[in-house]
Structure formats: structure tokens, C-alpha cells
Amino acid sequence: MSLRTTPFHPRTGPLSEGQAWRRWAGYVVASAYELSHDREYHAIRNSAALFDVSPLYKYLVTGRDAARLLDHVVTRNVGKAKVGQVLYTPWCDNEGKQIDDGTISVLGEQTFRMTSADPTLRWLHLNSSGLDVTIQDVSETTAAVSLQGPSSREILQLAAERDLSALKYFRLTSAKIRGIPVTISRTGYTGDLGFEVWVDASQAVPLWDALIETGTPYGITPAGMLALDVARIEAGLLLIEVDYFSSRHALIEAQKSSPLELGLGWTVATDKARYNGQAALDAERTRGPAWQFTGLTVDWDSLEQLYAEVGLPPRLPSQAWRTSVPIYDRSGNKQLGYATSGGWSPLLKRYMALAHLGSEHAPGTEVRMELTVEHRRKQAQAHVTPLPFFNPERKRA
Amino acid sequence: MKYDAIVIGAGANGLVTAHYLARAGKRVLVVEQHPSADPSADVGWIPAAVMRDLRLAGSGLRIDEPDPWITAPLPAGGTLELSRDIARSTEAIRRISPADAGKWPEFCRRMRSLAGVLERLYLVPPPDIESNDVRELTRIAGLGLYVRRLGKQTVIDLARILPMSIAELLDDWFESDVLKGLLGALGVWHLKQGPRSGGTAFNFLHHHAGSPIGVFRPARSNITQALSKLPGVEVRRGARAMVLARNGTATGVVLEKSGETIEAPLVASSAPPRATLQPLAIELYPDFARAVGNIKARGVVARGTLTLEPPPAYSTLCIAPSLDYLERAYDDAKYGKDSTAPYVEVQRTDGRVEVHVQFVPPGTHGGLAERVAQILNVRPNQVELQPAEESLYHGELTLDQILFMRPVPGWSRYRTPIEGLYLCGSGTHPGGGIPGAAGRNAAREIL
Numbered sequence: 001m002s003l004r005t006t007p008f009h010p011r012t013g014p015l016s017e018g019q020a021w022r023r024w025a026g027y028v029v030a031s032a033y034e035l036s037h038d039r040e041y042h043a044i045r046n047s048a049a050l051f052d053v054s055p056l057y058k059y060l061v062t063g064r065d066a067a068r069l070l071d072h073v074v075t076r077n078v079g080k081a082k083v084g085q086v087l088y089t090p091w092c093d094n095e096g097k098q099i100d101d102g103t104i105s106v107l108g109e110q111t112f113r114m115t116s117a118d119p120t121l122r123w124l125h126l127n128s129s130g131l132d133v134t135i136q137d138v139s140e141t142t143a144a145v146s147l148q149g150p151s152s153r154e155i156l157q158l159a160a161e162r163d164l165s166a167l168k169y170f171r172l173t174s175a176k177i178r179g180i181p182v183t184i185s186r187t188g189y190t191g192d193l194g195f196e197v198w199v200d201a202s203q204a205v206p207l208w209d210a211l212i213e214t215g216t217p218y219g220i221t222p223a224g225m226l227a228l229d230v231a232r233i234e235a236g237l238l239l240i241e242v243d244y245f246s247s248r249h250a251l252i253e254a255q256k257s258s259p260l261e262l263g264l265g266w267t268v269a270t271d272k273a274r275y276n277g278q279a280a281l282d283a284e285r286t287r288g289p290a291w292q293f294t295g296l297t298v299d300w301d302s303l304e305q306l307y308a309e310v311g312l313p314p315r316l317p318s319q320a321w322r323t324s325v326p327i328y329d330r331s332g333n334k335q336l337g338y339a340t341s342g343g344w345s346p347l348l349k350r351y352m353a354l355a356h357l358g359s360e361h362a363p364g365t366e367v368r369m370e371l372t373v374e375h376r377r378k379q380a381q382a383h384v385t386p387l388p389f390f391n392p393e394r395k396r397a
Numbered sequence: 398m399k400y401d402a403i404v405i406g407a408g409a410n411g412l413v414t415a416h417y418l419a420r421a422g423k424r425v426l427v428v429e430q431h432p433s434a435d436p437s438a439d440v441g442w443i444p445a446a447v448m449r450d451l452r453l454a455g456s457g458l459r460i461d462e463p464d465p466w467i468t469a470p471l472p473a474g475g476t477l478e479l480s481r482d483i484a485r486s487t488e489a490i491r492r493i494s495p496a497d498a499g500k501w502p503e504f505c506r507r508m509r510s511l512a513g514v515l516e517r518l519y520l521v522p523p524p525d526i527e528s529n530d531v532r533e534l535t536r537i538a539g540l541g542l543y544v545r546r547l548g549k550q551t552v553i554d555l556a557r558i559l560p561m562s563i564a565e566l567l568d569d570w571f572e573s574d575v576l577k578g579l580l581g582a583l584g585v586w587h588l589k590q591g592p593r594s595g596g597t598a599f600n601f602l603h604h605h606a607g608s609p610i611g612v613f614r615p616a617r618s619n620i621t622q623a624l625s626k627l628p629g630v631e632v633r634r635g636a637r638a639m640v641l642a643r644n645g646t647a648t649g650v651v652l653e654k655s656g657e658t659i660e661a662p663l664v665a666s667s668a669p670p671r672a673t674l675q676p677l678a679i680e681l682y683p684d685f686a687r688a689v690g691n692i693k694a695r696g697v698v699a700r701g702t703l704t705l706e707p708p709p710a711y712s713t714l715c716i717a718p719s720l721d722y723l724e725r726a727y728d729d730a731k732y733g734k735d736s737t738a739p740y741v742e743v744q745r746t747d748g749r750v751e752v753h754v755q756f757v758p759p760g761t762h763g764g765l766a767e768r769v770a771q772i773l774n775v776r777p778n779q780v781e782l783q784p785a786e787e788s789l790y791h792g793e794l795t796l797d798q799i800l801f802m803r804p805v806p807g808w809s810r811y812r813t814p815i816e817g818l819y820l821c822g823s824g825t826h827p828g829g830g831i832p833g834a835a836g837r838n839a840a841r842e843i844l
Binding site: 068072093094123126127129130131273274276278279 | 687
């Protein structure tokens with residue numbers, strides 16, 4: 001069986017200059033449409049970038065007990081959420097270790113759309129015993145694009161022919177774009193002003209055309225996963241199977257993480273009925289998590305010096321990397337943890353990394369990150385930096 | 398009224414738990430769904446500790462120890478009667494098979510030795526194989542030593558016989574179909590398995606536990622009635638109770654019809670684990686809820702009464718003429734039908750004549766009473782049967798559902814993931830056929 005293409009493929013396919021595709025949940029999506037992802041990245045931060053995010057798993061949960069089911073599964077308080085709200089939330093196993101993370105859109109009193117990175121249908125069914133709830137996998141029938149960047153609101157307002165200034169961060173509304181019914185949510189994976197547009201798969205192509213046409217004067221740029229990866233690191237947003245492993249796929253206990261260890265303590269509600277992992281998370285909160293998920297900034301001078309030693313100017317990763325890299329204390333002898341993502345921020349002019357460190361290492365702590373200079377292992381000086389690296393006012397405005 | 402504990406179910410296990418809790422100073426309410434006490438006899442070994450602790454001896458408890466303990470018709474006419482006296486049984490067997498008679502005393506001795514190991518396992522919570530606790534490890538080691546001291550033969554027998562089918566075990570020893578049939582019936586007792594299924598030898602030994610050497614039918618008693626008359630706990634009948642829980646903690650029960658809630662910090666349920674826990678699924682982790690949902694508790698037995706005037710001369714009549722007969726009876730059930738020729742056992746206790754018919758899986762039971770009547774040579778209107786939808790043991794005693802796997806793996810210590818909610822019925826270790834054992838173990842775990 002070959003990989004599938006998304007409902008936007010009739011448009012995204014011809015745009016691909018280098019046929020650089022990436023696998024995502026059984027689909028192919030563009031790594032970059034141009035031969036380099038630079039321009040696509042800059043569109044996120046300076047105009048507007050359009051991503052095809054259709055491969056997300058999507059479930060429609062409806063019925064009298066829909067909120068109860070979701071509350072039993074996830075760590076955030078779904079029962080308290082209002083219609084029109086979107087919740088970012090992780091969900092855990094019985095030991096409080098994270099299985100996955102995603103969003104829950106409150107479409108109605110008894111209608112919710114849940115997105116996830118991994119297939120979640122069976123898990124929802126297993127949790128629904130005795131509940132009056134219907135769970136539909138709408139992954140294939142619902143397509144989605146993400147429009148991210150400072151011009152995204154203007155473009156969408158024109159396309160939807162309505163004022164979206166009242167649509168707050170993590171809220172959603174239904175709208176029509178050239179007659180096509182869509183749901184617009186003030187969400188994204190870039191840490192910028194941005195929206196996601198949810199549409200019936202059959203209307204995906206006309207929606208794409210409408211957005212491109214409207215957005216072209218504003219510099220709308222179809223963008224791929226390489227650009228997104230840089231933006232999400234700047235925004236300090238973690239990625240499953242990269243920055244943490246689903247407790248489902250972990251082979252040993254040490255590969256599992258709790259939301260408290262991943263900097264997601266704010267998503268773990270303390271005011272809700274029994275949910276999966278509650279007892280373990282309550283206990284962990286009381287004793288304090290052993291790990292933290294934090295930013296690291298690699299010091300430029302240190303990098304420059306390491307390269308100068310071999311007679312080269314500093315070299316920077318041309319793309320974000322996603323490998324495990326040891327982090328040592330300032331002496332370079334004791335390992336404190338490991339970085340899981342990193343790369344150069346063209347906007348911040350900074351070499352950044354996302355890392356797991358013992359929770360005792362406060363921001364500002366000097367550490368060393370392993371890197372290879374001309375085939376030899378070296379350690380560059382770095383500092384613990386709170387996340388996110390980039391947090392513009394317009395993100396929430 | 399404030400209660401310290403509520404016990405669901407006024408069967409032997411529920412009442413035993415209630416009385417142990419009451420003896421420890423707790424104010425206990427027992428809620429029972431049936432309006433009146435079940436008059437049928439309790440079948441199974443009553444552990445001496447229960448009788449001693451609850452002083453049942455002076456409370457009208459009667460334990461029936463019939464002699465001969467079984468009567469089985471012979472194909473050529475006449476009957477085989479086995480007595481509590483091994484020598485007399487040996488003589489009776491000699492009339493149908495001298496070879497079998499020669500082996501009978503040794504068979505009885507070997508089976509008694511194995512049942513003794515089970516008895517020791519049954520009066521305490523099951524061994525916790527995940528534990529690193531020194532006391533628990535010492536206990537497991539003590540059990541190992543105990544078995545070792547019983548001799549090499551017992552160690553080998555345990556390892557070899559427990560997973561065996563009862564048919565293989567009996568074919569190893571005997572040639573007489575009638576003898577193998579009446580013994581084999583105990584191996585499939587309350588199981589949806591035939592005598593050629595693995596693990597039925599264990600079921601045979603389980604039901605031999607508590608019986609004297611050479612007696613392969615559990616005792617019959619009125620323990621539930623005797624317990625009902627004991628003072629010290631309040632019993633409310635005619636109300637089905639469901640457990641109430643909030644945020645992972647039991648808060649009491651709600652009565653199904655009236656909607657009345659009764660609060661208590663401790664609830665012990667002797668109802669089947671599935672019926673107790675499934676309504677609480679929202680409080681449970683799905684893996685646990687699924688394990689409970691998957692407990693095998695398939696109904697295969699119809700119990701009832703036989704109207705016979707005058708009462709029969711025998712105390713227990715067994716219609717299971719051969720292992721093939723039992724296997725064929727099971728074959729029908731395997732495909733969801735009542736046995737065309739079922740295994741039937743008639744038991745006379747205290748003037749009541751009760752009948753056990755197997756295999757009767759859930760469904761329609763056309764002509765069942767007629768077939769049973771024909772087998773027993775009585776009129777159909779003399780037979781009254783109540784087929785059970787679910788296993789009367791709340792979980793079949795198959796090898797995957799015993800000891801630390803009962804009711805579900807990892808939760809064999811009478812606790813549940815819900816704080817303050819305990820299980821104390823025959824769905825827990827050591828299982829059905831031992832009235833009061835689970836109830837006592839659970840109460841000791843609670844206290």
C-alpha cells in the first residue's frame with residue numbers, strides 16, 4: 001500500500017519543486033515546496049504561511065456524555081470549557097505518563113472535535129464503556145489548513161468576508177469562505193498569530209484556491225514541514241516521537257515522560273473528576289517532577305571558538321535537527337540530560353535547542369552541549385533558557 | 398443511620414465479610430437484592446476457621462455428610478455406591494472392575510494430598526507474585542517448603558496434574574466408565590468445558606478441597622441460613638444496591654428501585670465483579686475495566702428442585718455414565734445449545750431434593766425439563782429448573798482465572814482501583830464452592 005495524498009494534493013503536488021515529501025500519519029506532505037525552506041520560514045514570521053495539516057487524526061465525539069468521556073481521557077478540564085473554546089491537552093496512561101497530545105474543539109454543548117498525533121479511536125472507545133457517546137473517526141473526511149503569520153488575520157477576514165478581530169486565542173467560530181462552510185480556530189503550531197481552517201475534504205481544493213487568491217497580495221506562501229519545524233522550536237512546542245515518546249511506544253520506563261516533566265503542568269487540571277493518570281500526576285505534583293523540558297541557547301562565542309580551532313568559521317545546521325544530543329554540566333564531565341530538537345533561529349539569530357534536564361537546573365545555568373566539529377566531538381557552552389524562545393504579542397492579540 | 402460499612406449481597410460470602418467486620422466493631426449494613434433467603438443448600442467446603450471465628454457451631458449450622466456420598470446407575474442394572482469408608486468403596490468398585498478397585502486407595506491418597514495444598518492456598522489471600530515485600534516472599538517460600546515436605550510425588554503431581562484434563566488424569570488410573578464418569582463430572586462442575594479440556598483436573602481438585610479422603614463431592618450445608626440468623630449485622634432485603642463512587646473513592650450505595658442512597662466509607666461487594674464494577678467504568682482505567690468486562694463467567698448450570706414422594710433413598714444420584722457422555726454434553730454447549738443428554742445430579746438435603754443440570758448455556762431451553770425428567774424417570778412436572786445466565790461462581794475456575802489472576806490479574810487482593818471498594822464474593826480468590834472463604838479473606842484484608 002502506498003502512502004496517501006491529502007485532499008489538497010491537487011494543488012500542493014504541482015507546487016513541489018524538489019519533490020521533497022515527508023511521511024505524516026500515512027500521508028505525504030511537503031517538506032518544502034521550494035528547494036530551500038528559508039522563504040517559507042520567513043513567511044511564517046513576516047507575512048503568512050499556508051500549511052496543509054490534513055494528516056492530523058480527527059475524531060468527532062458527540063452525545064450526552066461526550067464531555068465526560070473526554071474528561072476521563074485528557075488532563076484538562078473539558079467540562080469547564082465553553083462552546084467555541086479550543087483546548088490544547090495531553091493525555092496519559094494510568095501511571096501519568098503521556099500517551100499523546102492534541103486539541104479538543106468545543107463545537108457544541110455535546111459536540112467535540114479531538115485531534116491527535118497517533119490513532120486514538122480505540123482508546124476513546126475503550127474509555128467510553130457505559131457512556132452515552134458516539135465517536136466518529138473524521139480524519140479522512142475533514143481536511144485542514146493552517147494559516148500562520150502576521151498577515152493571516154487580514155487574509156482570512158477578506159476571504160471570509162467578516163471581522164475576525166473578536167476571535168480570541170484558542171477560540172473558534174464557524175464561517176463561510178466563498179460559500180464553503182468552514183470552522184476557523186485561532187490555533188497553530190508556530191507561536192505566531194495564526195488560524196486553522198477545518199473543511200469537508202470535498203471542498204478542500206476550492207478553499208485552497210480562495211485562500212491563495214485572497215492572500216497573494218499579502219505574500220501568502222505555501223509552506224512545508226521544514227519551515228514549521230524551525231517555527232515550532234522557536235515557539236517551544238514539543239513534538240511526539242521527537243521530544244517525547246508516547247508511553248504506548250516506549251520500550252522501557254525511562255523513555256516515558258509525564259506532562260509535568262514536559263513543561264505541560266499548566267494542562268494538568270486539579271479541579272476535575274477522576275481521569276486517567278490522576279492519582280499518579282497528583283503524587284508527582286506533590287513530590288515535584290524529576291525532569292523539566294526547557295530551552296537551551298548555544299553561546300555564539302563558544303561556537304565560534306570551536307570552529308576557529310580547526311580554521312573554520314562557525315557552521316550552523318541548515319535545518320532543524322531532531323536527534324538526541326547529550327547535555328553536560330559546565331565541567332563537561334557529568335551528563336545532566338539531553339536535547340531532542342535544535343536549530344538556528346534566523347529571526348532571533350540564535351542557536352536554540354529543546355532539552356530534557358533535571359528539574360533543579362534553573363534558567364541561566366551554564367551547561368555544555370555536545371556537537372561535532374569536523375568529525376570530532378566537542379562541547380559548546382550553552383545556557384538554560386526559559387521557553388518559548390519567541391513569544392510575540394500578536395500570538396495572543 | 399450511619400454505617401461504617403455496607404456489604405452488597407447476603408449470600409454466604411457477603412454475610413461472612415459482614416460478620417467479620419461487625420466483630421471488629423464496625424456498624425455494618427448488608428443489602429440483598431432478593432426479598433427472601435434462598436432455601437437451597439450451600440454446596441461446598443466450609444473452612445473450619447469461619448465456623449470457629451463466627452461461632453457457627455451453636456447457630457443451627459448443619460453440614461450434610463451423606464454416606465454413601467454418591468450413587469451411580471450401572472448400565473447392566475444396579476448401582477455403584479461409594480462410601481466415606483475407603484474399604485467399602487473399594488469393595489463396591491471391585492464388583493465392576495477389580496483393577497480399578499486396586500488403585501482406588503492410592504488414588505484417594507494422592508488426590509487428598511494435592512487438595513491439601515489447595516486448602517492451604519485458599520484460606521489466605523493469593524500469593525502476590527509481583528511483591529518484593531520480605532513477609533510476602535517468606536510466605537511464598539513457606540508454601541514452597543510445605544509442598545516440598547509433602548514429598549517428591551506431590552511436587553510432581555502438582556506440576557503435572559493441575560493443567561491436565563480430568564479425562565487424561567482418570568484414564569491414567571481407571572478403566573470403568575461409570576467410575577470415571579462420576580469423578581469426571583466434578584472436573585467440569587460449573588465450567589464451560591468438557592472433561593477433555595485442559596485445567597479440568599484442577600477444577601476436580603478444587604472441589605475436592607475440604608472433603609475427607611475418598612469423598613469427591615463437596616459438602617452440603619445450610620450455612621447461608623445459619624449466617625442469616627446470626628445477630629450483629631443489619632440486613633435489608635429486596636433492594637438491589639449499586640456502588641456509588643466519586644473521584645476514585647467509594648461513597649456508599651444507591652438502591653436501584655427507590656433511588657435511596659446510603660453512605661458509608663467502606664463498601665464490600667459479594668456480587669459478581671463485573672456487575673459491581675461495570676457501572677463504575679468512568680472511575681476506572683480502561684485496561685482494568687476491559688479486564689473486568691472480559692472475565693469468563695459463562696452460565697452452564699441449571700439448578701432446581703425435584704418433587705419426589707416419597708423422597709429418594711439415595712443422597713446423591715449422579716447421571717454421568719462415562720467421560721464420553723460428559724464430553725458430548727459439553728459439545729452441545731460449545732455451540733450454544735443445551736446438552737441433548739445432560740449431566741444430571743440429584744442431591745437430597747434436609748428433605749429438599751435439588752437437581753444440578755449441566756450443560757445449560759444461556760438461550761432458550763426447549764424441552765430441557767422433559768429431557769431431565771426422562772433421564773431421571775419422573776414426570777416433567779416434577780422437575781423445576783432455573784438456568785443461570787452467568788456462572789454461579791461469578792467467574793469460571795479456569796487456570797487463567799484463579800489465584801493471583803482472580804478476579805483479574807494484578808487485583809487479586811480483594812481491593813479495586815476505587816478506594817474503599819472491596820470485592821468479597823466468589824468472583825475473588827479462592828472462588829466458588831467454598832462458602833465463606835473469599836468473604837473471610839476479604840474481611841481480613843479490609844481490617
